[in-house]
Structures are given as C-alpha cells and as structure tokens.
Amino acid sequence: MPLATEKLGHNHVFLGAGHQRNERRVWLVIALTATMMVAEIGAGHLYGSIALVADGWHMSTHAGAMLITALAYLYARRQASNPRFTFGTGKLGDLAGFASAIVLALIAMLIGWESLLRLANPVAISFSQAIAVAVAGLAVNLISAFLLRDDHQHHGHSHAGHSHHGHHASGHDHHDHGNHDHDHGSHSHHDHAVQSRGADNNLRSAYLHVMADALTSVLAIVALVAASIYGWLWLDPLMGIVGALVIAHWSWGLIRQTGLILIDATDAVTGLQAEIRQRIETQGETITDLHVWQVGPGHNAAIVAIATSSPHPPAFYKEKLAALSGLSHLTVEVTPLAA
Incomplete structure (x- = not known):
C-alpha cells in the first residue's frame, strides 16, 4: 500500500542545540556591554577622562559585533522553515561568525597600530584612573564570558518526530x-x-570578542601596575602589541573554520x-x-x-x-x- 504523500515530506530545520538559549544569552550580554559603554562614555565626558571615553567606544565595537551574532540567531530561527533555504538556515551562524571574525581581525589591527604609535610617542598616563577602568572592563567581560560559555550540558535532540527513515x-x-x-x-x-552538538561558531565568535576584550584588560592592568611602580611607560603599548597578535591569531582560526564550512570544504x-x-x-x-x-x-x-x-x-x-x-x-x- 503506497504511503501517503504527507508522510514522505520533511522539514530542513538544522539549527544548533540550544539555539534560543544562546540567542537570549547574546542579547543579555549586548545589554550589559551597552550599559557599561554608555556609563563609561558619560562618566568620561563628565569627569574629563579620555581613558574612560576611549574604553567606552572600544566596547561599542564589540557590542556591534555581538549584534551581528544576535541578529543571525533571530533571522535563522524565524526563517528556519522558509523553503527558499534549500538546506535550512543552520549555516547562517557560520556566516555571522565569519563576519564577526573579520571585525575581530580589524580590532586587532587597530589595537596594534595604536600601540605602535604609543610606543613611538609615549604619553602621560593617569595610572589610578586607567587601572580602575581596566578592572571595571574586565569584570564586565568575565561576566559576559560566563554567559556565553559553550557548556556541554545541553545535547542535541532526537529526529524521531520528523524523520521517515526506511x-x-x-x-x-x-x-x-x-x-x-x-x-x-x-x-x-x-x-x-543524544547526537553530536557540533561547534556553534556564531556563539564562539561572540565569546571570542568578550575574551579579546578581557585579554586586553588583563594585559593593560599588568602593564599599568608595572609602569606605575617602575616607570616603564613602554610596557603599556608593548602589551597592546602582544594582545593584538593573540587576538589576530584567534580571529584567523575562526575565519578559517567558518570559511571551510561556508564553502562546503571536506576538512570539517x-x-x-x-x-x-x-x-x-x-x-x-x-x-x-x-x-x-x-x-x-x-x-x-x-x-x-x-x-x-x-x-x-x-x-x-x-x-x-x-x-x-x-x-x-x-x-x-x-x-x-x-x-
């Protein structure tokens, strides 16, 4: 007896495990980052602190990059059943991760360039204020990193409800x-x-952005404390160069991984x-x-x-x-x- 046509049909929803959970976390981190950004820029203008204003605008670049992540989650979820997408919207996260990795690479270049300029032309540093800004930024980044961690407590789901094997x-x-x-x-x-979760490169890109910010904060704190004690003003821009190289390495890894997936390379x-x-x-x-x-x-x-x-x-x-x-x-x- 032939099978009913509707039984032969199937959808192509290939979203990652915890898609909506990850989406909520990214929006929460964006709100946290944006709040800190506004507070820093506002306080910087109020108290005449260039360090506060600069760090505030620096955080805005990461907030913007994470907005790419959040919008990709939103669009992929809403269009998951759209027949225009032959194999679903699961790879939108990799596309967003690729774009976000490009932004991360540009940030690394900007940090490196600014550090080279500072190394060539040292400027006076208000140590106590700069350290306070770096510590506040680090706290926000660590909270954000905790929210964006890709834990392994949530596994994949069974396809029993919509597959027709056999x-x-x-x-x-x-x-x-x-x-x-x-x-x-x-x-x-x-x-x-339980199936293989696979790497959520969209979430990973957001995580790398906050980790990059956290790294620059840690390096800045170390450099500022050492410079305030020993007078090594050159250490601050040197740490900036080190941070830029590490961030560039992270961004290249994400660019390569997402790029291979986007062009259907067999490596993955x-x-x-x-x-x-x-x-x-x-x-x-x-x-x-x-x-x-x-x-x-x-x-x-x-x-x-x-x-x-x-x-x-x-x-x-x-x-x-x-x-x-x-x-x-x-x-x-x-x-x-x-x-």
Missing part, C-alpha cells in the same frame, strides 16, 4: 541509473536522542566521510561518489552513490549509517553492476 525506500521506484533514497533524520528508528567532515566509507564499503559494495557537508551546528548532510553486483534497497544501506551521530540528511543511490 519508509522512503520501501516505496521507491527503480531507475535505469540506480535506486535513490532520500532521508532526513537517519536516527529515527534508533534511540539516539573528514571523520564522518571515513566512517561512512567504513560502514558501507565491503567486498561487494563500492562507493563511487560521496559528498558530505555541514548544514548546521551538529547537523551534516550526505549523498552516497553505491555500485554493487548484489544490490539491496537503499534502506539497507541507510540502516548501516543510522547510528552515525550528526548525520541528519541522507540521500542514497544504488547502481546495480553486471554479475
């Missing part, structure tokens, strides 16, 4: 070029409620590719074409083309891959070979 294959026609089977949620007939899914080949390829079956790519945090899609002289229904091969963590969208093609 059903597709049973009613699929045979074609000249082979059998095809298309599946979403290959965990459906197994009790694998090499392990999953190897597992698929290990489970499918036997003496009688050979994978002739394999495409694996990430469609969201903890969600991967795969197209597997198999050539065999003893063909089985696509569901047979999908059963072999059903236990693979993070494989959320699977298409199988079987091409019979002459015996």
Whole structure:
C-alpha cells in the first residue's frame, strides 16, 4: 500500500542545540556591554577622562559585533522553515561568525597600530584612573564570558518526530541509473536522542570578542601596575602589541573554520566521510561518489552513490549509517553492476 504523500515530506530545520538559549544569552550580554559603554562614555565626558571615553567606544565595537551574532540567531530561527533555504538556515551562524571574525581581525589591527604609535610617542598616563577602568572592563567581560560559555550540558535532540527513515525506500521506484533514497533524520528508528552538538561558531565568535576584550584588560592592568611602580611607560603599548597578535591569531582560526564550512570544504567532515566509507564499503559494495557537508551546528548532510553486483534497497544501506551521530540528511543511490 503506497504511503501517503504527507508522510514522505520533511522539514530542513538544522539549527544548533540550544539555539534560543544562546540567542537570549547574546542579547543579555549586548545589554550589559551597552550599559557599561554608555556609563563609561558619560562618566568620561563628565569627569574629563579620555581613558574612560576611549574604553567606552572600544566596547561599542564589540557590542556591534555581538549584534551581528544576535541578529543571525533571530533571522535563522524565524526563517528556519522558509523553503527558499534549500538546506535550512543552520549555516547562517557560520556566516555571522565569519563576519564577526573579520571585525575581530580589524580590532586587532587597530589595537596594534595604536600601540605602535604609543610606543613611538609615549604619553602621560593617569595610572589610578586607567587601572580602575581596566578592572571595571574586565569584570564586565568575565561576566559576559560566563554567559556565553559553550557548556556541554545541553545535547542535541532526537529526529524521531520528523524523520521517515526506511519508509522512503520501501516505496521507491527503480531507475535505469540506480535506486535513490532520500532521508532526513537517519536516527529515527534508533534511540539516539543524544547526537553530536557540533561547534556553534556564531556563539564562539561572540565569546571570542568578550575574551579579546578581557585579554586586553588583563594585559593593560599588568602593564599599568608595572609602569606605575617602575616607570616603564613602554610596557603599556608593548602589551597592546602582544594582545593584538593573540587576538589576530584567534580571529584567523575562526575565519578559517567558518570559511571551510561556508564553502562546503571536506576538512570539517573528514571523520564522518571515513566512517561512512567504513560502514558501507565491503567486498561487494563500492562507493563511487560521496559528498558530505555541514548544514548546521551538529547537523551534516550526505549523498552516497553505491555500485554493487548484489544490490539491496537503499534502506539497507541507510540502516548501516543510522547510528552515525550528526548525520541528519541522507540521500542514497544504488547502481546495480553486471554479475
């Protein structure tokens, strides 16, 4: 008896685990950062402190970068079921992370340039005031980092409610070029409620921004205290250069990781590719074409083309891959070979 058409349908919601929770945390950090920013700029103008004003505007750059993160979460959630997005909106977080990493790299360049200028042309420093600003900024950054930590207490979810593993294959026609089977949620007939969470690069980008700010605050405190005791005015801009190099390194790592995901490079899914080949390829079956790519945090899609002289229904091969963590969208093609 043919299956009802509605049973064959499936959605493409590949948002990361804890998407809404992370979104709320980012908005909270933005509010915290913006409040501190306004307070610093206002107090700086009121008391004539250039250090306060400068730090306030510096925080505004990180608040702006985190706004990219928050808006990406919001848009991805609201458009998750929009059919315009062929594989859902799961990769919007990686796009936002990439953009945010570019901003982080620019901040590193600005800090480095300003530090070089200060190194060449030292200026008088109001140590007590500057240290107080750095300590206040560090406190805000540590609270923000705690809120944005990517903890592992929240795992992925089961796809049992919206997948149709096995059903597709049973009613699929045979074609000249082979059998095809298309599946979403290959965990459906197994009790694998916990799956690979995957890296949420959108959250990671926001976390790196507050950690970069915290790093500059720590280095500034060390440099200012040492300079106030020993008179080493050159230590402050030198620490600025060190901080800029570390932040640039962080930003490059995030740019590379998100960039590979955005262009569907295999680097991000090499392990999953190897597992698929290990489970499918036997003496009688050979994978002739394999495409694996990430469609969201903890969600991967795969197209597997198999050539065999003893063909089985696509569901047979999908059963072999059903236990693979993070494989959320699977298409199988079987091409019979002459015996």
